[in-house]
Amino acid sequence: MAGIRVENIEKSFGKFKALSGVSLEVRDQEFVVLLGPSGCGKTTLLRIIAGLEQADRGRVWIGEREVSGLPPRSRRVAMVFQNYAVFPHLTVFENIAFGLRMQKAPAEKIKAKVEQAATLMHIENLLGRYPAQLSGGQRQRVAVARALAVEPEVLLMDEPLSNLDALLRLEMRAELKRLLAESRTTTLYVTHDQVEAMSLADRIAVMNAGQIVQYDQPMKVYQEPANTFVGGFIGSPPMNFLRLPVEGQQARLASLVLALPSEVSGAEVLLGVRPEDFEVYTDQRPQSFPAEVLVVEPLGPHLLLTLRFGEQLLKATVPPDFAVRPGQTIWLKPQPGRLRWLEPTSGQALTAR
Amino acid sequence: MKPGWLYMLLAGVLVVWVLLPIFLIAALAFSDRSSVFAWPKGLLPQQFSLETLAFFFGVEGVWKAIRNSLAVAGMTLVFSVLLGAPAGYALARYRFAGADAYRLLILMTRAFPLAILAIPLAVRFLQLGIYDTPFGVALVHTALALPFAVLVTSSLFLGIPKELEEAAWTLGCNRIQAFLRVVLPLALPGLAATAIFAFVISWNEVFAATLLTLRERTLPAFLLASLNDSPLPFRFAGGFFLIVPALVFIFLIRRYLFTLWGIANR
Amino acid sequence: MRSERYIPYVLVLPSVVFLLFLFAWPLLEALLLSVRNSSGWTLEHFQRMAADLYFKDALKYTLLLTLTIVPLQVGLALGMALLLGSIAKGRDLFLYVWTIPLGISDLAAGIVWLAIFTERGYLNSFLQAVGVIQQPQLWLSYETPWMIFLAVVAAEVWRATAIVFVILVAGLQLIPKEYGEAAEVFGATPWQRFWKVTLPLLRPSLQVALILRTILALEVFAVVVALGGRNLPVLAGEAYYWYNAYQNPGVAAAYAVLILGISVAATLLYLRLMRTKQEAVG
Numbered sequence: 001m002a003g004i005r006v007e008n009i010e011k012s013f014g015k016f017k018a019l020s021g022v023s024l025e026v027r028d029q030e031f032v033v034l035l036g037p038s039g040c041g042k043t044t045l046l047r048i049i050a051g052l053e054q055a056d057r058g059r060v061w062i063g064e065r066e067v068s069g070l071p072p073r074s075r076r077v078a079m080v081f082q083n084y085a086v087f088p089h090l091t092v093f094e095n096i097a098f099g100l101r102m103q104k105a106p107a108e109k110i111k112a113k114v115e116q117a118a119t120l121m122h123i124e125n126l127l128g129r130y131p132a133q134l135s136g137g138q139r140q141r142v143a144v145a146r147a148l149a150v151e152p153e154v155l156l157m158d159e160p161l162s163n164l165d166a167l168l169r170l171e172m173r174a175e176l177k178r179l180l181a182e183s184r185t186t187t188l189y190v191t192h193d194q195v196e197a198m199s200l201a202d203r204i205a206v207m208n209a210g211q212i213v214q215y216d217q218p219m220k221v222y223q224e225p226a227n228t229f230v231g232g233f234i235g236s237p238p239m240n241f242l243r244l245p246v247e248g249q250q251a252r253l254a255s256l257v258l259a260l261p262s263e264v265s266g267a268e269v270l271l272g273v274r275p276e277d278f279e280v281y282t283d284q285r286p287q288s289f290p291a292e293v294l295v296v297e298p299l300g301p302h303l304l305l306t307l308r309f310g311e312q313l314l315k316a317t318v319p320p321d322f323a324v325r326p327g328q329t330i331w332l333k334p335q336p337g338r339l340r341w342l343e344p345t346s347g348q349a350l351t352a353r
Numbered sequence: 354m355k356p357g358w359l360y361m362l363l364a365g366v367l368v369v370w371v372l373l374p375i376f377l378i379a380a381l382a383f384s385d386r387s388s389v390f391a392w393p394k395g396l397l398p399q400q401f402s403l404e405t406l407a408f409f410f411g412v413e414g415v416w417k418a419i420r421n422s423l424a425v426a427g428m429t430l431v432f433s434v435l436l437g438a439p440a441g442y443a444l445a446r447y448r449f450a451g452a453d454a455y456r457l458l459i460l461m462t463r464a465f466p467l468a469i470l471a472i473p474l475a476v477r478f479l480q481l482g483i484y485d486t487p488f489g490v491a492l493v494h495t496a497l498a499l500p501f502a503v504l505v506t507s508s509l510f511l512g513i514p515k516e517l518e519e520a521a522w523t524l525g526c527n528r529i530q531a532f533l534r535v536v537l538p539l540a541l542p543g544l545a546a547t548a549i550f551a552f553v554i555s556w557n558e559v560f561a562a563t564l565l566t567l568r569e570r571t572l573p574a575f576l577l578a579s580l581n582d583s584p585l586p587f588r589f590a591g592g593f594f595l596i597v598p599a600l601v602f603i604f605l606i607r608r609y610l611f612t613l614w615g616i617a618n619r
Numbered sequence: 620m621r622s623e624r625y626i627p628y629v630l631v632l633p634s635v636v637f638l639l640f641l642f643a644w645p646l647l648e649a650l651l652l653s654v655r656n657s658s659g660w661t662l663e664h665f666q667r668m669a670a671d672l673y674f675k676d677a678l679k680y681t682l683l684l685t686l687t688i689v690p691l692q693v694g695l696a697l698g699m700a701l702l703l704g705s706i707a708k709g710r711d712l713f714l715y716v717w718t719i720p721l722g723i724s725d726l727a728a729g730i731v732w733l734a735i736f737t738e739r740g741y742l743n744s745f746l747q748a749v750g751v752i753q754q755p756q757l758w759l760s761y762e763t764p765w766m767i768f769l770a771v772v773a774a775e776v777w778r779a780t781a782i783v784f785v786i787l788v789a790g791l792q793l794i795p796k797e798y799g800e801a802a803e804v805f806g807a808t809p810w811q812r813f814w815k816v817t818l819p820l821l822r823p824s825l826q827v828a829l830i831l832r833t834i835l836a837l838e839v840f841a842v843v844v845a846l847g848g849r850n851l852p853v854l855a856g857e858a859y860y861w862y863n864a865y866q867n868p869g870v871a872a873a874y875a876v877l878i879l880g881i882s883v884a885a886t887l888l889y890l891r892l893m894r895t896k897q898e899a900v901g
Contacts, residue, residue, distance in 0.1 A: 357707060360702060361706065361708075364706055368713065371716055371717060371777070372716065372719075374731045374732065374735065375719070377731070377735065378730070378731045381734055390739060391739070392739035392747075393744035435633075436633050436634045439634070440631045440635075442630055443626070443630035444631075447627035449627040451628075451631075455631055455635070458638060462638060463831070464883075464886060466834065466837065466855070466882055468871075468874065468875035469645070469646060469649045469872075469879050472652065472862055472872050472875050473649045474645045475868070476648075476652070477645070492641055493641065495637070495641070496637070496641040503634060556724070557725075558724070559724065559840070560838075560855065573724060573726050576730075577841060580844060580845060585737065588733065588845075589730065589733075591730065592727045595727040595730075596727045599722030607718070610714075610721075610785060611785060
């Protein structure tokens, strides 16, 4: 077992800059998710750590060893690919045994390890089959078992669940969480699915345009996004950003006056509030502001409202039995502890205190 | 679906159009001398006989020509796969400057008449001392088969996901081990089809083989050179014998038909 | 890992070297051979070629054969490809049988059709059986070049339609079914669907097939030799006779260059007439 450290990784494909100076540290036994939209460079970073891609600049350590110049086979990593990459010409047993055979492990040891990994993934009854005879979910299990069987120092996973259908994905997600909590293998996991990231990660590194924009625990990333990108990317529907005028150390929201955590240079500031962080009333209440209802969408657990405040649109969720119809004016009370203030031009959060 | 039977009828007519001439030449090859010269002929030979074929194989030089043909086709097969498969792999797996120019070169070779290659090479082979050898003919046939080998193996390797190789690398293989343990077993049937195809190209080629040989004729060259002064039974038996391996090979590689001749990916 | 950049070049190099020696170099050499003699540059070979007794006929028959064979093959292959799409049962079997001629050489095809057109062959037997003739007719003689022509056309259409068929079937497979279905929804008849949807989308494949077949038809040789000897002269045959019988590589090369010239002109013409995205000639 070992941690991962990467320093100032840069990588370009032709004119496209995939990674511009990324540094990241994954602690031993930690589960870190690289989260970001497609094209943000997360898979490239993973492949550079695996040794499948060569960085233009920067260095990679696994444990105490610098592996920057090493080929994949010498890095003691294991990888689970998006399309599983299970060898079609080998049985499940031979697939799982592949890495051990390359290490020239003795036959008894191979048998024991393969059976152990297969049991862990609940595929011990499939060992004699060929991948063509397996379902997508079973192939996925073979791919994970194959990676675990070599007892890698670091496990790298590239969108491993994205090819599964929704129900199976939910099931595998929980299982992966259980499995990796037990085996305590250091894991770096790439996904574009924010729910997956939230559910699995010890820490999430949110990436955008070739950079890590925030690296923190899931709830921190959710509640205290570092900028408008993170707030907008994580959470569904995304965080609301209201542009408000500034008066000294305060911002004005209709008749409400809200204190700012620090001095603002410009005349305006952005208020970030999640849709579920409003208390909503049909009549005027203290500490609230009015908004007109445009659309009401019943989603089951709650209603999703699209509202207009001045020229700005925002979303709010309310309980399913809340009586409201389009055209009506309602009053919103933002919950004081859940407000996030951001600088409007850069989109960066204002550092509190 | 009313016109269904009409389509089947048309398709059946086309089957007859393809198969009937093959049947007729086979009927002649398996009949005796008098039936070959008989007139009028029925659709079926009067009596089954190996006389005509025996006569063909008894002609001096036929066995040698067959041996030469096999040698030339065998060498062509080996050369085209050894030269073509690595290039096909490079085209499938790497983006490199010059890849497009290389593709163009490969495609261009398909657009030139064989005469333009065979005539100067005949002159040059004389000087190099490989005129009238199976090796010399195999070189020209490789030039014919190589473009196919490159394009076919390239689409073959493209069909094998790169991730399989990468997975092998992360599991402890170097590049050569990954190729041998993962890519090669998966590519083997397609490579075999490519090889068979090169063999058929060589087995069938007559123009260059005739121009480049004098005594060491391949079978088609031998047949062509003796065409005008040989009796009909000899020609018919020879024509039939030329077709047989082709029929077998087409059957063997039918799955790869479209990769080999078409422009489809699979 | 840095050395990775060289890997593709190392892999490609052997075939490049090979093609330079056995393709580019002879190509140049053929051009030189046709315009040089022992004393230097000359048009002598081309003049001898043009003055030869067989030249005019060879040129005429080669062009006429090409103009006859290629449209027949493309038309027939297109029909077969569309027919294959309308067949419900046994598609694989038809596909296999129809592509059998792919493996048959031009020489063998010539001999097969010789068995049909020869004096005591199947054609005469058939004509006798239906009462058209009483005695065997001599079809393939120097007195009846047009009959030889017909036999060559039959043999070539029989043998080489399959390659066009395969290219077109492959092309049809690349056309998403949705286009035809969309046209159907908007009320197009099958005939309109063919002309307005299928044919335009099939253009790249048609172009490839036309170019490939035209080049090969211009090289027609063994079929002609098998069926008519030199009674139906063609360009590739003349190149062969000049090299083999007359031992004159210069004039042979001149013929080869002429074939090449016509091939290139035909290719450019197709590319111009059917302007479309560049597609693999395969």
